[in-house]
Amino acid sequence: MTTQQLVTQIKKKQSFLCIGLDVDLDKIPKHLLETEDPIFAFNKAVIDATHHLCVAYKPNTAFYEAYGIKGWQALEKTIKYLNQNHPEIYTIADAKRGDIGNTSSMYAKAFFDDLGFDSVTVAPYMGKDSVEPFLDFKDKHTILLALTSNKGAFDFQTKTVDGKELYKQVLETSKTWENSQNLMYVVGATKAEYLAEIRQIIPNSFLLVPGVGAQGGNLQDVCKYGMTDDIGLLINSSRGIIYASKNEDFAEAAAKKASALQSEMKAILAK
Amino acid sequence: MTTQQLVTQIKKKQSFLCIGLDVDLDKIPKHLLETEDPIFAFNKAVIDATHHLCVAYKPNTAFYEAYGIKGWQALEKTIKYLNQNHPEIYTIADAKRGDIGNTSSMYAKAFFDDLGFDSVTVAPYMGKDSVEPFLDFKDKHTILLALTSNKGAFDFQTKTVDGKELYKQVLETSKTWENSQNLMYVVGATKAEYLAEIRQIIPNSFLLVPGVGAQGGNLQDVCKYGMTDDIGLLINSSRGIIYASKNEDFAEAAAKKASALQSEMKAILAK
Secondary structure (H helix, E strand, C coil): HHHHHHHHHHHHCCEEEEEEECCCCCCCCCHHCCCHHHHHHHHHHHHHHCCCCCEEEEEEEEHHCCCCCHHHHHHHHHHHHHHHHCCEEEEEEEEEEECCHHHHHHHHHHHHCCCCCCCCEECCCCCCCHHHHHHCCCCCEEEEEEECCCHHHHHCCCCECCCCHHHHHHHHCCCCCCCCCHHEECCCCCHCCCCCCCHHHCCCCCCCCCCEEECCHHHHHHHHHCEEEEEEEEEEEEEHHHHHCCCCCCHHHHHHHHHHHHHHHHHHCCC | CHHHHHHHHHHHHHCCCEEECCCCCCCHHHHHHHHHEEEEHHHHHHHHHCCCCCEEEEEEEHHHHHHHHHHHHHHHHHHHHHHCCCCCCEEEEEEECCCCCHHHHHHHHHHHHHCCCCCCCCCCCCCCCHHHHHHCCCEEEEEEEEECCCCCCCHHCCCECCCCHHHHHHHHHHCCCHHHHHEEEEECCCHHHHHHHHHCCCCCCCCEECCCCCCCHHHHHHHHCCCCCCEEEEEEEEEEHCCCCCCHHHHHHHHHHHHHHHHHHHHHHHH
C-alpha cells in the first residue's frame, strides 16, 4: 500500500486507529481454547467486529513466536485473511528486526514478500546497512524505532549524542538513507511532549504511536503535537481494545472500545 | 548451560568456535533440495561433521523465518537434534530481539523454554525493561548487541554519548541491570582494536564475536585483545564454514574449515 492510499483510507473512515493483535492464550476467552486454532479464531472475530473502525492491524510477532509452529501458522492465517478479505487495511508486522545487510534482506523478504505485510518495524542500533534492505521494497514501509513508549527509552534513546539526543540522531541520519521516503517512525504516546521537536526534523513522515490506553498515553496531546496536513499518525491500541472483555462478548466489547477511539479521532479531524 | 560448563567444554575441546547455521536454500548443495526438509538435512550433516570441533552453534532466525512454517519447523528440528544428541553443545538463537517488557517476556519464553536454546541475542535500543525479562532465566544467557561487525555500527554505536561512545554506555549501563551476571555481549571481530577498551569495562564477560572470515576479522587480534583467564570468547564463523563447498562433500569441506580454525585456537590456548 502506498502512503497516499493509506491517507485516503484514513479520510474515508475518519479514523487513524491501528489495532494491535497481541494474542495471549492466557487472556482470551476460555471458550475459544476449544477451537482448532484459538489465536486465529480470536483475531478473526476481532477483525470482523472492528475493521470498519480502524485503518490498520499490527500483530506483534513475539506473541506468535511464543507458540512455535502453531503461532506462526496463526500469523500466516491472520495476514492472509486480512489481505484477502480487507485489502483496504494497512498491515504492520511489529517485529523490531535488524541485522547485518544480507540477513536483514532475509527478514525483509519474509515479512514483505512471503507473508505480504505492508510494513515492518525495525530497530536502528545496527545502522544504515541493517535498515536499507527493508527500504528497497516498493510500496512497502519500514517503521524505524525512534522514541519508544517504555521506561527503558530513557536508558539510551534520550541520551545526548554529539550534542543531540540519540533518537533525534536516528531521525536525522535515517533521512540520508537510500529510499528514505519509505520510512515511518515509532514514537510512543507516553512521550507526546517530544512530538513538537520531532516534527521539526521529520515534518511529514507517518508516525506509529503505541502507548495510548494501557500504557497511559493521551490521544489529544499526540494529535496536538504530531498531526500533519495528511494526518501523519497511526495510533495503536492493543490490550485496551482486544481484551476489553474476557467473555463471549469479547469482539463486541473490542468494537465498542475501538468505536470510542474512532469517534474521538473523527472529532479531532473535524476541527 | 552455565558459564562454567561452557568454559569446561572449551578447555576439553580446545576450541571456542561457534558455527553459524545460516541456511540459504540458494547456497546449499542442489542434491539436498530433493530431500523432505533440505534445511534440516543440511544442518544435520554439518553438525554431524563438526560437533567435535566447536562448542556452539548459532542459527540466525532470519534465515528460518524467510521460509515460513517450513523454516520454523527446520529450526525446531535443529535445536531438538542438538539438545538430544549433543547436550554438551552451547546453543545461541541469533534473533536480535527486544521489545517492551511484557513482549520481551514472550520472546524469552519462546527461545528459552519452548525451543530450548541456551542463549539469545538481544538489541539494546529499548533499554533496561526490554532486556531484563530475558535475564530472568536461570542458566540461560542474554547476548546483548554492543559493537556489531557491520559498517552501520559507525552510524550510532560509536557516536559519543555524554562523553563516551554509545556501545560503552550500553556495556556500563547493562552492568547495573538485575541478573546482569547472565549477560554476554556481541563484539564484531572487524573491530578487534576496540577490545582492549571493552575489556576495561567488562573484564570477565563472555563475548560472541562474529565477523571472522567472510567479513574480514582476524582471530589472532581478537584473542590478543579480548581473551580472559576463562577464555571469555566465542568466535563465530558462518558462511566461511558451512558454504566451504557447494558439492556433495559440503559437510567434509565444512569440517576441514572448522578443523583449521580449531587448530589455530588450540595453538593460541597453548601459549
